[in-house]
Amino acid sequence: xxxxxxxxxxxxxxxxxxxxxxxxxxxxxxxxxxxxxxxxxxxxxxxxxxxxxxxxxxxxxxxxxxxxxxxxxxxxxxxxxxxxxxxxxxxxxxxxxxxxxxxxxxxxxxxxxxxxxxxxxxxxxxxxxxxxxxxxxxxxxxxxxxxxxxxxxxxxxxxxxxxxxxxxxxxxxxxxxxxxxxxxxxxxxxxxxxxxxxxxxxxxxxxxxxxxxxxxxxxxxxxxxxxxxxxxxxxxxxxxxxxxxxxxxxxxxxxxxxxxxxxxxxxxxxxxxxxxxxxxxxxxxxxxxxxxxxxxxxxxxxxxxxxxxxxxxxxxxxxxxxxxxxxxxxxxxxxxxxxxxxxxxxxxxxxxxxxxxxxxxxxxxxxxxxxxxxxxxxxxxxxxxxxxxxxxxxxxxxxxxxxxxxxxxxxxxxx
Amino acid sequence: xxxxxxxxxxxxxxxxxxxxxxxxxxxxxxxxxxxxxxxxxxxxxxxxxxxxxxxxxxxxxxxxxxxxxxxxxxxxxxxxxxxxxxxxxxxxxxxxxxxxxxxxxxxxxx
Numbered sequence: 001x002x003x004x005x006x007x008x009x010x011x012x013x014x015x016x017x018x019x020x021x022x023x024x025x026x027x028x029x030x031x032x033x034x035x036x037x038x039x040x041x042x043x044x045x046x047x048x049x050x051x052x053x054x055x056x057x058x059x060x061x062x063x064x065x066x067x068x069x070x071x072x073x074x075x076x077x078x079x080x081x082x083x084x085x086x087x088x089x090x091x092x093x094x095x096x097x098x099x100x101x102x103x104x105x106x107x108x109x110x111x112x113x114x115x116x117x118x119x120x121x122x123x124x125x126x127x128x129x130x131x132x133x134x135x136x137x138x139x140x141x142x143x144x145x146x147x148x149x150x151x152x153x154x155x156x157x158x159x160x161x162x163x164x165x166x167x168x169x170x171x172x173x174x175x176x177x178x179x180x181x182x183x184x185x186x187x188x189x190x191x192x193x194x195x196x197x198x199x200x201x202x203x204x205x206x207x208x209x210x211x212x213x214x215x216x217x218x219x220x221x222x223x224x225x226x227x228x229x230x231x232x233x234x235x236x237x238x239x240x241x242x243x244x245x246x247x248x249x250x251x252x253x254x255x256x257x258x259x260x261x262x263x264x265x266x267x268x269x270x271x272x273x274x275x276x277x278x279x280x281x282x283x284x285x286x287x288x289x290x291x292x293x294x295x296x297x298x299x300x301x302x303x304x305x306x307x308x309x310x311x312x313x314x315x316x317x318x319x320x321x322x323x324x325x326x327x328x329x330x331x332x333x334x335x336x337x338x339x340x341x342x343x344x345x346x347x348x349x350x351x352x353x354x355x356x357x358x359x360x361x362x363x364x365x366x367x368x369x370x371x372x373x374x375x376x377x378x379x380x381x382x383x384x385x386x387x388x389x390x391x392x393x394x395x396x397x398x399x400x401x402x403x404x405x406x407x408x409x410x411x412x413x414x415x
Numbered sequence: 416x417x418x419x420x421x422x423x424x425x426x427x428x429x430x431x432x433x434x435x436x437x438x439x440x441x442x443x444x445x446x447x448x449x450x451x452x453x454x455x456x457x458x459x460x461x462x463x464x465x466x467x468x469x470x471x472x473x474x475x476x477x478x479x480x481x482x483x484x485x486x487x488x489x490x491x492x493x494x495x496x497x498x499x500x501x502x503x504x505x506x507x508x509x510x511x512x513x514x515x516x517x518x519x520x521x522x523x524x525x
Contacts, residue, residue: 126497173519174416176496184498 010055017063018047023142025067027114030121031177032068033075036139036167041078046071064111115140116179116231119224122166123192124175131166132195138163140227141220151217152202189232193240193296196224200244204251218248229283235290239297242283246303249276261407265312277307295331298323317347334364338371350378361391369398373408385415417451417493417520418500423484424513429458432508437488440508444492449503451491458485484513491520 022043029039046067060066122135133152137143145163149156169175180188203217225241253267262268281304287297302323309315324340338360345353357375365371376391392412399405424431437455444450490507494500497517504515 126501173517174496176498178498180498 010059011051013059014047014050014054017050017067021064021067022047023118023140024111024115025064025071026139026142027118028068028111029071029075030118031114032072034177035171038075038079039071042071042075043067045074045078049074112231113179115227117177119192119228119231120179120188121170121175121177123188123195124170125188125191126173126175127166127169128162129195129198131162131169132191133198134159134162135166136195136224137199137220141224143220147216185234189234189236192228193236196221196228197240197244197296199224200247204247218244218251222248233286235287235292236294236296238283238287239294239300242280242287242300243296243303245276245280245283246300246307249273249280249307255403259403260410261403263407264306267312269311272307277304280304280307293326295327298327298330302327315346317343321347334360335368338365338368338374342374345378350381354378354382367398369395369404372398373411376408376411380411380415389415416496416500417491418497418503419518419520420490420492420500420504420507421486421516421518422488422490422507422509422513423516424487424509425484426458428509428512429485429487431512436508440506441490444490444503449492449494451493453488453490455488456486487513 025046026039026043029042030036033039033042049070050063050067054060119136119140122139123132127135134148137148137151138145143151145160146156148154149159152159200218200221203219203221222241222244225237225244228237229241249272250264250267252273253269253271254262256262280300284297284300284304287293288301293301302320305316305319305323320343321340324336324343327336328340338357341353341356341360343353344356354375357371357378361371361375372391372395376388376395379385379388379391389412392408392415396405396408396412399408434455441450441453444453487509490503492500492503494503497519500517500519504510504517507515509515
């Protein structure tokens, strides 16, 4: 019993260290070893060695540096053993590289750079969007393949295959392990932010299935967003983090106890997470202070207007329409146009919004469920029951999400 | 590492970019020392696809796959990594008319 009692605190601190440091150690090992698989193996070897040695020898002064250099030694050892099988005369040829200064590999600055390198590599545009998401959750967030598969309702072997292929492409096409140059940064950062937002949205508004939200994915995306803002405080990184925090602040109010969707105007605002709203609003202000707010910052500003309204009726729709106008100028899309039309309907009455939505719902957004749901709602408010019914029925056909289906069915029943 | 940049164009765009512009591009890359080889190709009507199945040679008329865009030329470039190769490929003039496929060249391991 005594031995177990003395071993447990160290084992616990190693487990805690795995939580906080394993992604950093991995990111640095990938740089040092130049290979994802070798780095993962080295990471596990290093933690296994820690579990064996630290209870005996005590925890080293700089555990991260110890883990990095131990992982690297193990990988070099493994490589040497493999080479010995390949050709007996090549033994020891490259052994000396193992004895260079280890502290320099794991100082804080280069470790933080390695985390950015890892993020940019996982979100490299030469990888497919699905592969970017899977690889980021696996390598940067440390989720297991099974966890990612479950979150995306994808069979685990499919997901594992996606990750293997992505790593293969990184290796074979020689995707560099680097933070993009200043010139490439805006485009590359956009790809990273797109991955983070996709993960968030999949968590916040699952595209299919029984549940409205999958909390783990949203939380993971917010964690990623915080990491990005910390490592690379660009206005759009701040804007995206703000947007996610502000949306997520309404989580508790967004579904009823029996899992039904509650629309923004019907939500119990006392359930909104005020600390998260304050965080989000502060980030919006930072992003806007750059003078060139991007699409994420503007969307976050819109969410902030909602968050700061004491009641639905007190919402400053004029401000929101203005922000949508700005968004239409820098990032026009039919979805933005739809949202702008809703804001106009709220400010100037349903007929004003419907004039814009009629065109969208019969044109570019013909197959977008929310265009028809919104059209149904505005027709209902105008007393055009037959038109409302037709639009709600069209929306019902297009939705694949159970709580959304129930909401539309309730609206239909109320007509 | 060498990268093969394959140029794809729809048939009616085979001559959309003036030959002189392509020649200048090749010359520029040659002077920078990153160009290994670059050629324009005749249209797919002149193409022949060669396959070997179970040691048997099969020759068929036409390109390897039926798509709207066809292989119109290639650049064999020497880039440090995929990012540099993508940068170079993006500067190849027909990239704006069609597509350029960037494929790492495999070193033979005899």
